[in-house]
Amino acid sequence: MPGASGVNVEGSCEALCRTLVSQNGLQRETADISQSVLYTSLMGLLLVADNEKEQLTLGSGRIGLRNIGNTCFLNAVVQCLSHTCGLRDYCLLKSHRQEKFSKEEATLMEAFSEVLSGLWDANEGHTAVNPRQFYNNFKEAVPYFSGYSQQDAQEFLRFLLDKLHTEINRRPYVRRAGKDPEPKYARIRLSEEAVAMWKKHLERDDSRIADLFSGQLRSSLHCSVCSHYSNTFDVFCDLSLPIPKKSFAGEVTLKECLDLFSQEEKLDKENSPMCERCNRRTECTKRLSIQRFPQVIVIHLNRFTTSRWSISKSTVYVSFPLTNLDLGPYGPIDCGPVLYNLYAICNHAGTVNMGHYTACCSDGNGWCFYNDSSVTPVSENQLQTNQAYVLFYQRSNSSAAIRK
Template identity: 60%
Template structure:
């Protein structure tokens, strides 16, 4: 069976039947990709994990509720969890590579999913190694969970990046040629360039691509840029800062609506050669498998930070993001599986996590774990939402 598949792949490549007209992929890349797929399929078959209930909390080792709640959310990201528990990264990167943080993180996950009856897990070692890796986090009493997540994913990624630093991007196109490409080709090329440098399980799961279109109001010139994101930070509509109710859709609409930029705030127009009044619009060009939505409750003014306590209602099943993608996106559906909550004020607050398991939803409040019904998930404390593509 497997040999038959390999032969079929080889035949497909030789006969060029997979190459669409105008596609700029070489035979060797295609071959590597297909063989890679086969290898992945082989490895997936090996999966045979014996998991515990996952209903184990994390001790607070000194204002670490931000860390505990995010680790629980990541621990319920099944593909990532299984990858860590099987230490698959050892097969993907050189054995000389230092994977200290990844090892410590995987250790915590393996304790959280042990089949032994267990008390709360002590994340001290992981916490210490993380702080050594991100000194910025030392000595802060209240940490932002979202900021922690960004640093953590970034550091884990750099430890398990499958490309080596010596790998210089190969396919650079002269700007004049690039500018003539169709938008979707530009997006594809930028994505390919990104993967030549950054390629890991973290990228596989969390990375998406955002398109930013800028239009000069004075000459009408349009330019686009493509950026990779690991989460989307959504604004909460104003006027609802002190209570009130908005929907996730309201936040997404505000995020993706055309924004007017005054000339002193706008980038330089390529055609006019100066800063002009412009409009800017964000579109999701490429959707990630795991979508992290940050409800940006904290807004900083010149002298203080305030927190919005608006209740943002969000769908648990079948969130459709098609409207925020490119025209040909169609329906793009996601299901919720974890929430990081923040309660309290800017200065004194506490983080908890709600995570979905086979037996329903559970609340992780540091070392305490308790069941929670689906109807209790929505509150004015929801801060970071974790969705998985259907």
């Protein structure tokens, strides 16, 4: 992009940001976020979005990844992330170089972007991309993943997103002094409490990864002794859903998993947190709900159960919608429909010890099956199998109104 037009884009972004920030509509939603924080966040988003549209020439994305020794877990996850447009475009444009505030090298981000550049090369020669450099950088950052044993894709995804986020965090110097003391919010409204907690999160953790994947989970506790209600809010980057046990049929729906996840749960004294009012541990009930929806929601079907002696895998068939997954019922009261469309699936075939990971991803021209270096088109009716393990959904209806 020529310098002159770059300045123009920047100028118009700046004007737009100032207008948005000074408007009451935005202020109401983000009442507790300082204007400067809001301003820089918006600038970042708009500049990157503008650049992305103008500069990208993409290949088909239908290129495989070489298996370099039990790395199918990595290959499957990378393909799913590679089809997360907001992340892909950011990587291909190396946008982190423009917005990085940390002085440390974004080594893993560079290596990850390099893999994605190979996968989306417009002059593709259909040779699989070798992820070795990226994997080496990853193992250096997360020594836990060294060695050649089969690794869990979900665990890998969490570590990867966490490390990438740390490298490209726009607020790297905010002190992280362990866990904050629990704030006393007894007198303020629930939504204000949630916004205050979210603001705190953004002040420390703000990156393209967080823009896309971060949401807020609410855990409400109800003390069965004094009837006191309390809430805690946590940031989440994926939802790990339990699979309901069924004695027959062996088929459940994603909705049943979500219902089980958000179902009220009784906690006995030993497992309860302190009741603020009783000032001791009491029996209570706990319920989880989504307070703030992410742009991309990663849903982990928890197929692996660790018991005292072993790990077992559930091969129950879980059916899931490809379009219009409505998570509204699991959000704040009256939030209306919150719709998501599926764009990638990470599959796990086989047993705990002898397993293989593959991915199915949608690229706008249809779905493909990614099995290490091989890529083959698949039809939509082949997507749902009892191997589905991690589902990637992109929000489809506007979050502009994010109502409480």
